[in-house]
Amino acid sequence: MKLSSTLLFLGLFGLFTGLHGQSSEQMAAAISTETDAQFIYEYQGSKFVPPTGKTLLIMGQTKEGITDYQNNFGDEKQPGGWSAYWGIPEFKGVASAFKNNTGSTQNHQMLVDEFPNTVVHSAMWMVGILDIAKKTGLGTYDRVIKEYARWAKNVNRPIYLRIGYEFDGPHNELEPRDYIRAYRRIVDLFRAENVENIAFVWHSYAAKPYKNYSIADWYPGDDYVDWVGVSIFDHAYGGDDFGSECDAVLAFAKEHAKPVMIAESNPIQGIDMDNTKVWEEWFVPYFNFIHKKNIKAVSFINEDWTSLSIAGIEHWKDARLSNNKLVAKAWFEATAQKRFLHASKKLYKQLGYKKK
Template sequence: MKKLFTVLFTIFIFISAAQAARSINMTGRFVPPDGKTLLFAGQNNADFDEFVAVNKKVPAGFMTYVALSDLKGLDEINNVGTGDMFADELVKKYPGAAVQIGLYLVGSLKNIVNGTLDGNIKEFAKWIKKTKSPVFLRIGYEFDNPENGYEPEIYKKAFIYIIEKMDSLKVENVAYVWHSYAASNPKGLDVWYPGDEYVDWCAISYFAGNDWLPMLKFSQKHSKPLMIAESAPMTWFGLTEAKKPYWYKVLFKFIEERNIKAFSYINCDWNAQGMFAHYNWGNSKISVTAEIEKIWIENIASNRFVWLDDLYKTIQKPLNEK
């Protein structure tokens, strides 16, 4: 009986210590100071390379997507009609660049919380640690988008489960991002929230017709940095090609006035990608017209935006680098 008590007490101390470590060390990771915004681009390899070529410098990081159910796109090419996504290739091509990953969980929530996908979480954890770069992980991105079909309670359980598994595997170079699609949501945001101790960043999508105010207020209330996790001037909700220059001007003003700490831009031709062609969202490449490229270059030249060459002067290095 005494031996059993000792074992249980040891387990209790270990769990309490792990929870304390998460509360102290894991929230607010890789946050730049006020007046600075980490710049990301994507969302496939070719579009990121083109973004670098047009800007003539490498942004703080690149963005990509991975489904936890199969992990394709990490150490092999994955193309589901959105262009080639191959994170390993970009990690090696742009050493030190941060990685912003949208973790797709549609159809996987039950398998996460019942342990079926533990092996995949372990492999994913190994990959994240191997990058030795800051990784921003959007767990179940756009959690409140009806198309994803996430129910709040099991979504929160899956979010927490993944993080606690990552903690147990001592993954230290990752920040966890809670990403709303920023549109009408009758349930509100609170019902989806995993808790302050599990969320490092709040995030929104910034396209056309979004409602950003609820998440802006939520992030301020919970003292969380705010990220624009996905953005592009897609031609819908009244945004026409003629109005795109104005869209960019409003975007940059929004980043400045709202103290956005990270900005992720999707530099792609939607109509050329099989998954999106039927939506007729247009071309969001910053080089699409001379006028848009000029607006982009003039605004992105601000000292606010953090590129790779200044990344580690702006945020702390990943803990696994010590």
């Protein structure tokens, strides 16, 4: 009787936790690594693209999240890049630390100083609200752009710059005309300053767009875009179908011969301490998408969303890898595959970047 009760308890516990007796190796083995041939195509006018069959691995996105990651996984193989954010109106969080009103700290220079042989994944905040994009297009923030240009040249490493990230998201309220004018002005200023180590990323929300505009309405042109980016949050909870909007972005990228990066991603429903169900529900579809769609760079956000004061994400949860040892171990199993590029002395050469 006691044995039966114990077995019943263990069975129910395994079902509840989602462990099912699986090891991290078995969890990682659930990922399909096949690439759909239709997503293998030649890229044109793009910088710092990994070789065929490779994907650049990036982690982020705040000083606090990166510190948590390093404290828990500092002995693991380091990612090939790190993320940070800044806003077009002010040169803050770039050359030195800046704690913003969300409660998080940004510091691009820290990423350069502490993580050699990596890239910088830089997000430039620019919205339609308060006429930020309109002012950018009129030259109000030219001084800030030039200051960033000087900083970028000095760091002497590849930078992937997301100009007005999630340009089509309803939360950013960006009118296409204002966005395109601002985007082009920013790129033109960098080029006038002879900045050669920046790849320009056109980053879509990959969900229902602002005012139902077509994604093409925001496109600044092939000469101004090196990469196309997408955000992956709720998308992966639906299995391998990430939605028609996401499909449309990938089709647009192929049409314009641009590589695709997952510029922001996280299982926003949280990573629980004693439940690995998130692996099956989010991580497996996520990695399937990376392999199947031939995603060339991927940025994972290691963050406790409950600690940040950001409007619209009140229901997001703590989704740090450190919350669950088995999920974290499976993550490192999955990203240890030869597809993923990590920090190394040969990384820049693999990306086609010549250090000066």
